[in-house]
Amino acid sequence: MVVIAYSGKVAPAVTLVFKGDSVTGSKSTAATKDYLYVVANESLYEFTIKGEVGGTTYALVRKVAKKKRYFSDALNTYTLPPIKTDILNALLDPAASPKWKIDIKFVYKPFFYHLLKEMTSTDSTLSNVANPKSTSDILDTLKYSRSGDKVKVNYKTKYEYWKDIPLKLVDKEIKPKGSGAPEIKLAFEMDFLTGINDAKRQAMRKLIAMDYTKLLKWGELPWDTLRDFAKVWFKNVFYYLLNHTDFTRGEKIKKKIFDASKSLTNEQISTKMRNDIDQWIITANHWGQRRESWTTEKYQRILSDAFGTMHQTRWFASPVSYLRFLNDDLSLSSADYACLILQYGVGHCGEHATVSYAILSDLAITSGSSVRNVVFTGNANIDHAFAIYGLDVQKVIKTTVKSPRNTRREIGKEIYVWNLRETITDNLGKKGYVMDPYLDPSEIPRAADKLLNALNSEAKKSRKRIRTF
Numbered sequence: 001m002v003v004i005a006y007s008g009k010v011a012p013a014v015t016l017v018f019k020g021d022s023v024t025g026s027k028s029t030a031a032t033k034d035y036l037y038v039v040a041n042e043s044l045y046e047f048t049i050k051g052e053v054g055g056t057t058y059a060l061v062r063k064v065a066k067k068k069r070y071f072s073d074a075l076n077t078y079t080l081p082p083i084k085t086d087i088l089n090a091l092l093d094p095a096a097s098p099k100w101k102i103d104i105k106f107v108y109k110p111f112f113y114h115l116l117k118e119m120t121s122t123d124s125t126l127s128n129v130a131n132p133k134s135t136s137d138i139l140d141t142l143k144y145s146r147s148g149d150k151v152k153v154n155y156k157t158k159y160e161y162w163k164d165i166p167l168k169l170v171d172k173e174i175k176p177k178g179s180g181a182p183e184i185k186l187a188f189e190m191d192f193l194t195g196i197n198d199a200k201r202q203a204m205r206k207l208i209a210m211d212y213t214k215l216l217k218w219g220e221l222p223w224d225t226l227r228d229f230a231k232v233w234f235k236n237v238f239y240y241l242l243n244h245t246d247f248t249r250g251e252k253i254k255k256k257i258f259d260a261s262k263s264l265t266n267e268q269i270s271t272k273m274r275n276d277i278d279q280w281i282i283t284a285n286h287w288g289q290r291r292e293s294w295t296t297e298k299y300q301r302i303l304s305d306a307f308g309t310m311h312q313t314r315w316f317a318s319p320v321s322y323l324r325f326l327n328d329d330l331s332l333s334s335a336d337y338a339c340l341i342l343q344y345g346v347g348h349c350g351e352h353a354t355v356s357y358a359i360l361s362d363l364a365i366t367s368g369s370s371v372r373n374v375v376f377t378g379n380a381n382i383d384h385a386f387a388i389y390g391l392d393v394q395k396v397i398k399t400t401v402k403s404p405r406n407t408r409r410e411i412g413k414e415i416y417v418w419n420l421r422e423t424i425t426d427n428l429g430k431k432g433y434v435m436d437p438y439l440d441p442s443e444i445p446r447a448a449d450k451l452l453n454a455l456n457s458e459a460k461k462s463r464k465r466i467r468t469f
Contacts, residue, residue: 003092004174004182009082012184013075014049014062015040016102017170018192020204020239023122025246027330035239039190040076040232042069043210044106047078049167049188051091051098058087058098075185076229088184092172100167102190106210109155111141111306113209116237119319119344120205120244126253128345129319130282135299144302153306155216160206166191208240212317219316226316234316241322242329250339253280258359266370266390269363270433270446277355277437284320284346285311290440307346319346334358334376352438353378353385360389360435379455380415384438388448391432393418420452 004010016039022028042064049060062070062080070079091098114137118129127133143154171187192200211233218230226234257276261269282300283291284307292301310318323344327337338358341351353376363371373392378385380403396418401409409415424432432448445451 003089004085004184005176006085006182008085008181010085010088010181010184011082012060012080012088012186013072014060014078014080015171015185015187016044016047016078016190017187018190018204018207020243021193021196021201022243023120023246025122025248026243027245027247028243032239032242035243036189037204037207037236037239038232039207040078040229041106041210041214042071043108043214044078044104046105048103050101050103052100053090053093053096053098056090058091060087060091076232092169098169100169100188101164102167102188103161103163104165105159105161106207107157107159108206108210109141109213109216110158110209111138111155112212112216113206114138114141115319116205116209116212116240119241120246121249122244122246126249126256128253128280128343129303130280130300130345139299139302142302142306144305151305153302153309155213162203165203166194205240208236211236215317216310216314219310219314221315223316230316238322238325242326245326245340245343247336247339247343250341250343253342254339254355254359254362257355258362261359262363262366262369264370266431266433267446269360269371270435271441273356273359274435274437274441274446277352277359277435280342281345281347281352281355281437282307283348283352283438284308284318285348287349287439289443291438291443293440311348319344320348320351323347323351334361347438349378349383349385349436349438352436353387356387356435356437360387364389375418377418380417386434386436386438386444388420388432388434390430391423391427391448392430393423394426395419395422420448420455424449424452 017036018039019034020037022033046063051058060080060083062078064070070081072079090096115129118127118132121127125133132138141156143156145152167188167190169186170189173185175183177183192204214233215230215237218227219234220226257273257280260276261273264272283304286308292304294301307318311320315321323340323346326340332340334354335358338355341347341355357374357376360371360374363369364374371389374387374389375393376385377388380401396416398414398416401411401413401415404411434444434446434448434451436444445454
């Protein structure tokens with residue numbers, strides 16, 4: 001049967017997609033489980049689609065070369081070099097029912113593979129990016145150098161070649177163009193789900209890592225000006241994480257921190273819990289004050305510098321961007337967001353404060369615990385969040401943002417503030433404590449009254465970095 005009534009050569013556009021799996025403990029839905037991951041990335045630089053009909057195998061080969069991208073910017077998909085229509089007619093004949101397979105070659109940064117692997121781990125051993133089963137697996141993917149305060153992070157590259165991935169033709173479109181070559185679009189779905197095993201799960205993760213890798217170059221703010229092809233990559237990573245993030249693991253890590261502090265005094269908690277949370281979360285943005293230690297937390301410091309650079313220059317490559325998009329998309333409670341943060345093991349001060357607040361709040365309603373009166377708070381003048389506990393805050397003022405340093409809210413937007421000095425005075429006989437695992441312990445006092453003194457010190461005022469509460 002003649003499908004294409006044209007005797008010359010044609011250059012079809014080819015779309016590749018695949019469906020993925022999901023894990024128990026995720027918050028995926030029927031719709032998100034059926035999400036089609038679109039492979040539209042030029043890092044997949046070569047493929048051969050093989051269709052077998054009646055014992056004859058026909059090959060559709062895309063192999064890039066200098067000045068030959070074989071990619072359509074208008075369609076954001078791959079194209080093939082011109083091929084004879086008799087080959088396509090043999091493959092697209094409805095009576096043919098060819099058996100399809102595809103070989104692919106692509107390149108990616110294995111750092112993002114291992115990052116995704118830790119963020120979506122489901123095994124019985126509790127681990128995350130900050131506290132992985134193997135730090136060498138991640139560090140070996142980086143080229144890191146440091147000279148004084150200057151650091152440089154580069155990422156190693158890996159090439160993959162896979163053969164005979166099962167494939168099926170899911171759609172075709174043929175538009176005649178007068179006497180000229182018709183416009184042809186072919187859509188194929190790669191099948192990783194039939195007989196799914198660890199190897200196929202790793203294969204899908206590598207394809208997602210390929211997209212994640214490209215966001216390191218193209219993932220700039222704001223979303224409205226993000227290129228369409230970069231939005232496809234971001235959505236692939238987002239839905240992969242949505243379908244593969246096990247919230248129950250984050251809950252187990254949260255309980256582990258909780259159990260280690262539930263019988264301690266408030267003062268002991270201010271050290272023990274701070275250190276435990278710090279162990280499980282890497283600071284993922286740059287800050288002028290000390291955070292991860294070069295001597296005791298070298299691995300975390302290296303990743304903190306890597307994530308901090310992403311945050312500053314390529315926000316949509318930062319794992320924190322996915323944390324916050326997932327939080328918004330799922331409308332998570334503070335407790336659930338804390339579990340998500342601990343499952344990933346990264347965050348800015350807001351994420352550290354969220355985990356602190358969630359665990360302290362659990363302690364506050366636990367019989368026998370010394371913790372009471374937990375407040376999610378911070379210093380809006382420098383956009384820094386932390387938690388305070390032990391003080392009964394009775395007066396809260398609704399006002400508007402005045403400082404441009406507050407990047408969470410625009411100037412003129414509503415904000416609630418309270419006066420630390422007045423609260424300490426109103427709580428005579430009670431001692432308040434600060435929980436700020438984001439900063440190095442030397443940077444912020446554990447006791448609320450000492451924090452007040454530090455914030456109002458002449459040195460702080462002269463630097464105009466921190467204003468009083």
